[in-house]
Amino acid sequence: MSKKSVKGEYIETDTGNKVSRRSQIIGTTNIILGGKTVIQAEVIIRGDLLRTYPTSTAGEKQGNPVAVAIGRYCFFSRGCELRPPGKLYKGQFSHYPLKITDHVFIGPGSIVEAALIGSHVNIGANCVVGKFAIIKDYVRILDGTVVPPNMVIPSFSIVAGRPGRVVGEIAEGEVDGMDLREVYRAVGNH
Amino acid sequence: MSSFTPYTYFQCPCTEASLPNHRNPSQEEPSSSDDDRTFDPRAPRANYSLYPLEHLFYCEDCHQIRCPRCVLDEIVTWYCPNCLFEVPSSSVKAEGNRCTRSCFQCPVCIAPLSVSSLEAPPTGLGYEYAPQNGPFVLNCGYCSWSSKETGIEFEKPNGIFAQLARVKNGGEPILTAKERKKDRERKRDFSGTSAEKEREETPEVEIPREPLDPNEKLDPESQFSNLKAFYQGQLAEASPASALGFTGDYGYGSPGALSRIMGLYTGSTAFDKKVKAKAGTMREAQDALEGLQLTTISEEEEALTKLRTEGWHCTSSASQRAEFLNTNAQFITELRPVAYLLRTKRSKRCRTCRHILSKPESKVSTIRFRIRLVALNYIPSISIKPLQPTSSASSLLQPMRPVQFLLTFKNPLFDSVKVTLATPTKTPGRFASKVTVLCPQFEVGANTDAWDEALREGTGEKRRTKAEASEGQHQAEAGKVWERGRNWVSVVVEVVPASLHIGGPEFLKNEEMKDDEGPLKEDEDVCEIPVFVRVEWEADAAHDESGLGGGGSKEKDVREKRELAYWCVLGVGRIAKV
Ligand SMILES: [Zn+2]
Ligand SMILES: [Zn+2]
Ligand SMILES: [Zn+2]
Ligand SMILES: [Zn+2]
Numbered sequence: 001m002s003k004k005s006v007k008g009e010y011i012e013t014d015t016g017n018k019v020s021r022r023s024q025i026i027g028t029t030n031i032i033l034g035g036k037t038v039i040q041a042e043v044i045i046r047g048d049l050l051r052t053y054p055t056s057t058a059g060e061k062q063g064n065p066v067a068v069a070i071g072r073y074c075f076f077s078r079g080c081e082l083r084p085p086g087k088l089y090k091g092q093f094s095h096y097p098l099k100i101t102d103h104v105f106i107g108p109g110s111i112v113e114a115a116l117i118g119s120h121v122n123i124g125a126n127c128v129v130g131k132f133a134i135i136k137d138y139v140r141i142l143d144g145t146v147v148p149p150n151m152v153i154p155s156f157s158i159v160a161g162r163p164g165r166v167v168g169e170i171a172e173g174e175v176d177g178m179d180l181r182e183v184y185r186a187v188g189n190h
Numbered sequence: 191m192s193s194f195t196p197y198t199y200f201q202c203p204c205t206e207a208s209l210p211n212h213r214n215p216s217q218e219e220p221s222s223s224d225d226d227r228t229f230d231p232r233a234p235r236a237n238y239s240l241y242p243l244e245h246l247f248y249c250e251d252c253h254q255i256r257c258p259r260c261v262l263d264e265i266v267t268w269y270c271p272n273c274l275f276e277v278p279s280s281s282v283k284a285e286g287n288r289c290t291r292s293c294f295q296c297p298v299c300i301a302p303l304s305v306s307s308l309e310a311p312p313t314g315l316g317y318e319y320a321p322q323n324g325p326f327v328l329n330c331g332y333c334s335w336s337s338k339e340t341g342i343e344f345e346k347p348n349g350i351f352a353q354l355a356r357v358k359n360g361g362e363p364i365l366t367a368k369e370r371k372k373d374r375e376r377k378r379d380f381s382g383t384s385a386e387k388e389r390e391e392t393p394e395v396e397i398p399r400e401p402l403d404p405n406e407k408l409d410p411e412s413q414f415s416n417l418k419a420f421y422q423g424q425l426a427e428a429s430p431a432s433a434l435g436f437t438g439d440y441g442y443g444s445p446g447a448l449s450r451i452m453g454l455y456t457g458s459t460a461f462d463k464k465v466k467a468k469a470g471t472m473r474e475a476q477d478a479l480e481g482l483q484l485t486t487i488s489e490e491e492e493a494l495t496k497l498r499t500e501g502w503h504c505t506s507s508a509s510q511r512a513e514f515l516n517t518n519a520q521f522i523t524e525l526r527p528v529a530y531l532l533r534t535k536r537s538k539r540c541r542t543c544r545h546i547l548s549k550p551e552s553k554v555s556t557i558r559f560r561i562r563l564v565a566l567n568y569i570p571s572i573s574i575k576p577l578q579p580t581s582s583a584s585s586l587l588q589p590m591r592p593v594q595f596l597l598t599f600k601n602p603l604f605d606s607v608k609v610t611l612a613t614p615t616k617t618p619g620r621f622a623s624k625v626t627v628l629c630p631q632f633e634v635g636a637n638t639d640a641w642d643e644a645l646r647e648g649t650g651e652k653r654r655t656k657a658e659a660s661e662g663q664h665q666a667e668a669g670k671v672w673e674r675g676r677n678w679v680s681v682v683v684e685v686v687p688a689s690l691h692i693g694g695p696e697f698l699k700n701e702e703m704k705d706d707e708g709p710l711k712e713d714e715d716v717c718e719i720p721v722f723v724r725v726e727w728e729a730d731a732a733h734d735e736s737g738l739g740g741g742g743s744k745e746k747d748v749r750e751k752r753e754l755a756y757w758c759v760l761g762v763g764r765i766a767k768v
Contacts, residue, residue: 146332
């Protein structure tokens with residue numbers, strides 16, 4: 001299937017990302033995509049919400065500042081939104097980067113303002129992940145959960161409720177099923 | 191109605207013994223083979239034995255499936271789920287099972303609390319390096335509760351647990367356990383009941399404290415420690431020296447307590463008699479210093495006024511009190527931040543042979559397992575999908591209209607397996623759907639390791655078979671597999687869903703219906719098919735036994751017959767109500 005043929009739903013990048021033509025990615029220069037990530041229609045990624053508070057280590061990094069860093073094999077479902085979290089600190093409001101590791105699935109309509117999402121995390125539909133939440137590896141967040149701001153969710157947790165609380169543990173056998181490579185491969189471009 | 195996702199649950203054999211076939215006990219013979227037994231997934235007990243494959247283990251020594259009910263948990267590591275610090279088991283024993291750093295949950299909504307300063311933020315040049323000064327409070331980012339509302343503020347932003355332990359709601363200091371003890375001793379000296387005690391090492395620069403108030407209002411911790419001290423004193427007086435010569439310690443674990451408890455059973459030790467003789471001298475707590483708290487009328491009136499003026503909303507809910515250690519807290523203002531309960535990493539052992547089935551890496555930050563014997567890697571998984579793509583209008587099964595499902599068996603073993611399926615012709619329960627497995631016996635090829643798979647990827651192995659399936663008039667035929675891949679096989683099962691009609695002519699009713707003609711129960715419209723699965727294969731005998739030092743290692747080709755049989759339940763869909 002040559003890329004020049006009829007326009008598909010997705011724009012495929014060199015690193016294998018499939019980005020819907022109907023997604024809204026703002027501030028692309030501040031967004032890192034690790035590759036093989038699927039971004040569906042109506043997904044919003046706010047790369048424009050950059051950190052304005054000075055970093056403690058001066059001259060830390062050259063090049064583009066990063067607002068949203070995304071790893072490999074992530075899947076962002078229709079209508080979800082990724083926003084770098086912001087807070088007032090010492091009298092100054094600033095956003096801070098949102099980091100998403102590998103094999104992270106975010107369900108349709110969910111809003112994510114976490115500081116860090118580890119690998120193999122599955123966030124259901126219509127969830128809200130509050131500001132500066134830290135979600136470690138192998139976590140499942142059930143549909144409709146509101147993860148409160150600043151919550152730390154340890155590995156192998158199942159979280160549900162408003163506010164979200166740990167309601168169960170990921171079973172040893174569920175670990176393998178949280179790999180998203182198959183999901184990525186199943187995404188066709190038509 | 192929400193959409194229905196087909197599911198497969200596996201029955202752990204550990205419940206077999208306790209799951210009698212209550213439906214037709216006359217047919218059950220003690221010596222009957224597995225095949226004669228049926229399994230009713232709707233039986234109330236079945237709930238406790240059915241698991242998704244992902245939740246099951248496989249014991250390599252017992253060659254058997256293990257479920258959460260037949261494994262033993264063993265704690266590897268304790269840690270705080272909020273700060274993720276590991277807590278040594280010695281401090282868990284000494285300080286309890288909560289985080290003693292600064293990790294707290296909101297007493298109102300259980301969201302995490304964060305520390306923030308009440309002081310105006312620093313300004314001017316270099317403000318970002320300026321340290322933030324106190325006082326500090328705990329704030330909830332979810333419901334906006336603040337510890338300030340209950341009058342609690344902190345001097346430092348860290349070590350909140352220790353700071354909180356010293357302040358009451360409202361800001362008054364709490365006497366520490368040591369100070370309490372001193373108080374009690376002072377009182378005892380005062381009343382002269384206890385003789386000259388050895389003075390504490392501290393040279394007692396007796397700060398003249400206000401006289402001890404016997405009606406003092408105590409916080410729950412102090413009340414408990416006073417009460418405990420009082421009873422310990424009572425016990426010590428009642429039996430000055432136990433049989434083993436221990437005096438001070440009357441905890442449950444102490445040898446004195448143990449011999450007393452043993453005395454309850456044996457009933458005739460000299461020690462026992464002594465206790466009986468002295469039993470009359472025991473008394474109950476009399477004042478606050480001994481842990482007695484009297485409710486006064488003014489307090490009750492205060493509570494009533496508060497209820498009248500502030501209403502229901504100022505009272506704490508049952509769940510809030512359950513979360514909070516002091517279950518007497520009637521009002522929200524009495525609630526205190528809740529320290530996070532510690533969480534554990536656990537290994538699992540087979541209950542029968544005690545071999546380890548799962549063992550996580552002990553460090554909190556690592557997610558790897560040292561051992562992980564999950565059933566997923568030993569028994570074929572079963573996935574269900576409708577053969578004919580359903581019309582988008584309704585995913586419900588139409589009564590009396592035959593529908594075909596594809597069952598795909600995927601073999602995780604590196605040996606090919608022979609699978610035999612058996613189903614009852616009719617599903618159990620009041621609404622009996624007819625079930626036919628078109629190909630009840632087949633072989634599934636061996637799994638290959640991940641590298642092979644990666645190399646083969648894209649060679650279109652799957653696609654080829656799919657194309658085959660879609661082109662031509664591929665009809666489901668009895669005795670033939672529908673589709674076959676390297677380590678998977680799909681077979682067709684045909685279901686004639688029952689009608690959910692209740693009542694009707696007597697001759698159409700089955701036994702269950704005659705017994706119970708009540709209205710449709712919850713989930714009774716779900717079509718669940720019990721399937722008995724038997725898996726047979728040949729494995730390397732040397733491979734599974736502990737190969738080290740095995741005398742027969744030269745006979746490498748010795749193959750061992752293996753067999754595993756278990757019940758599964760396939761939830762294929764909901765039947766439409768007509
Ligand atoms: Zn079991
Ligand atoms: Zn902690
Ligand atoms: Zn709260
Ligand atoms: Zn075992």
